Amino acid sequence: MNSNDEPPLTGQKLKTRKRDEREKYDSTAFRDVFFQGFLECGTDLEKITKWLDGSANKLDYRRYAEPLFDILFAGGILAPGGSILHDDDDSKVSRTDMCVAKVGQDQLKSFYEVFYKLIRRYKYLEKPFGDSLKKILQFLEGFTL
Numbered sequence: 761m762n763s764n765d766e767p768p769l770t771g772q773k774l775k776t777r778k779r780d781e782r783e784k785y786d787s788t789a790f791r792d793v794f795f796q797g798f799l800e801c802g803t804d805l806e807k808i809t810k811w812l813d814g815s816a817n818k819l820d821y822r823r824y825a826e827p828l829f830d831i832l833f834a835g836g837i838l839a840p841g842g843s844i845l846h847d848d849d850d851s852k853v854s855r856t857d858m859c860v861a862k863v864g865q866d867q868l869k870s871f872y873e874v875f876y877k878l879i880r881r882y883k884y885l886e887k888p889f890g891d892s893l894k895k896i897l898q899f900l901e902g903f904t905l
Contacts, residue, residue, distance in 0.1 A: 787827040788847065791837055793819060794828070795853050803858060805870045809877055816882060825888030832875070833896050835859035842899030 797815060801807035821828055830837050836844035836855040847854045860871050879885050 785823070787824060787837055788845075790819060790824045790827050791831060791854070792852060794831055795856055798856055798858055805867070805874055808858065809874050812874070812878060813881060821882055822884050825885055826892060828885075829889060829892035831856065831859065832871075833860045833892065835861055838895070838899070 797811045798808065801811050819828075827837050834844060835857060836846075839845040844855055860868070863871060875889070879889055
């Protein structure tokens, strides 16, 4: 069979497999959804814990573990060097005050319980939690010198 005898490829649809289709990594979109949930919960850590537990499948904590802990520890996504990453759009919120860095000594135990419940429920967050602690301690070391 020579090349002239082959049927033309017009009209045929190219299929892609679902496993080959990848979602784009967008930590700012994750942050925006996260802050929207924080606004709904207010300053009540029990509501925040329930919201975090209920929205785990929708927000994909396995993929966005680093921004998750950045927001919970520092109040926003940390840029290289330890500063909070700000959006060019001023209408979007890029920082929250419901984080470990902004609470007093009395609320620290409550935040510990939030982390404890998250890590106990989702075991895959243990390693990213440790990595985030190391990163934040390195940033604190750089800022205190």
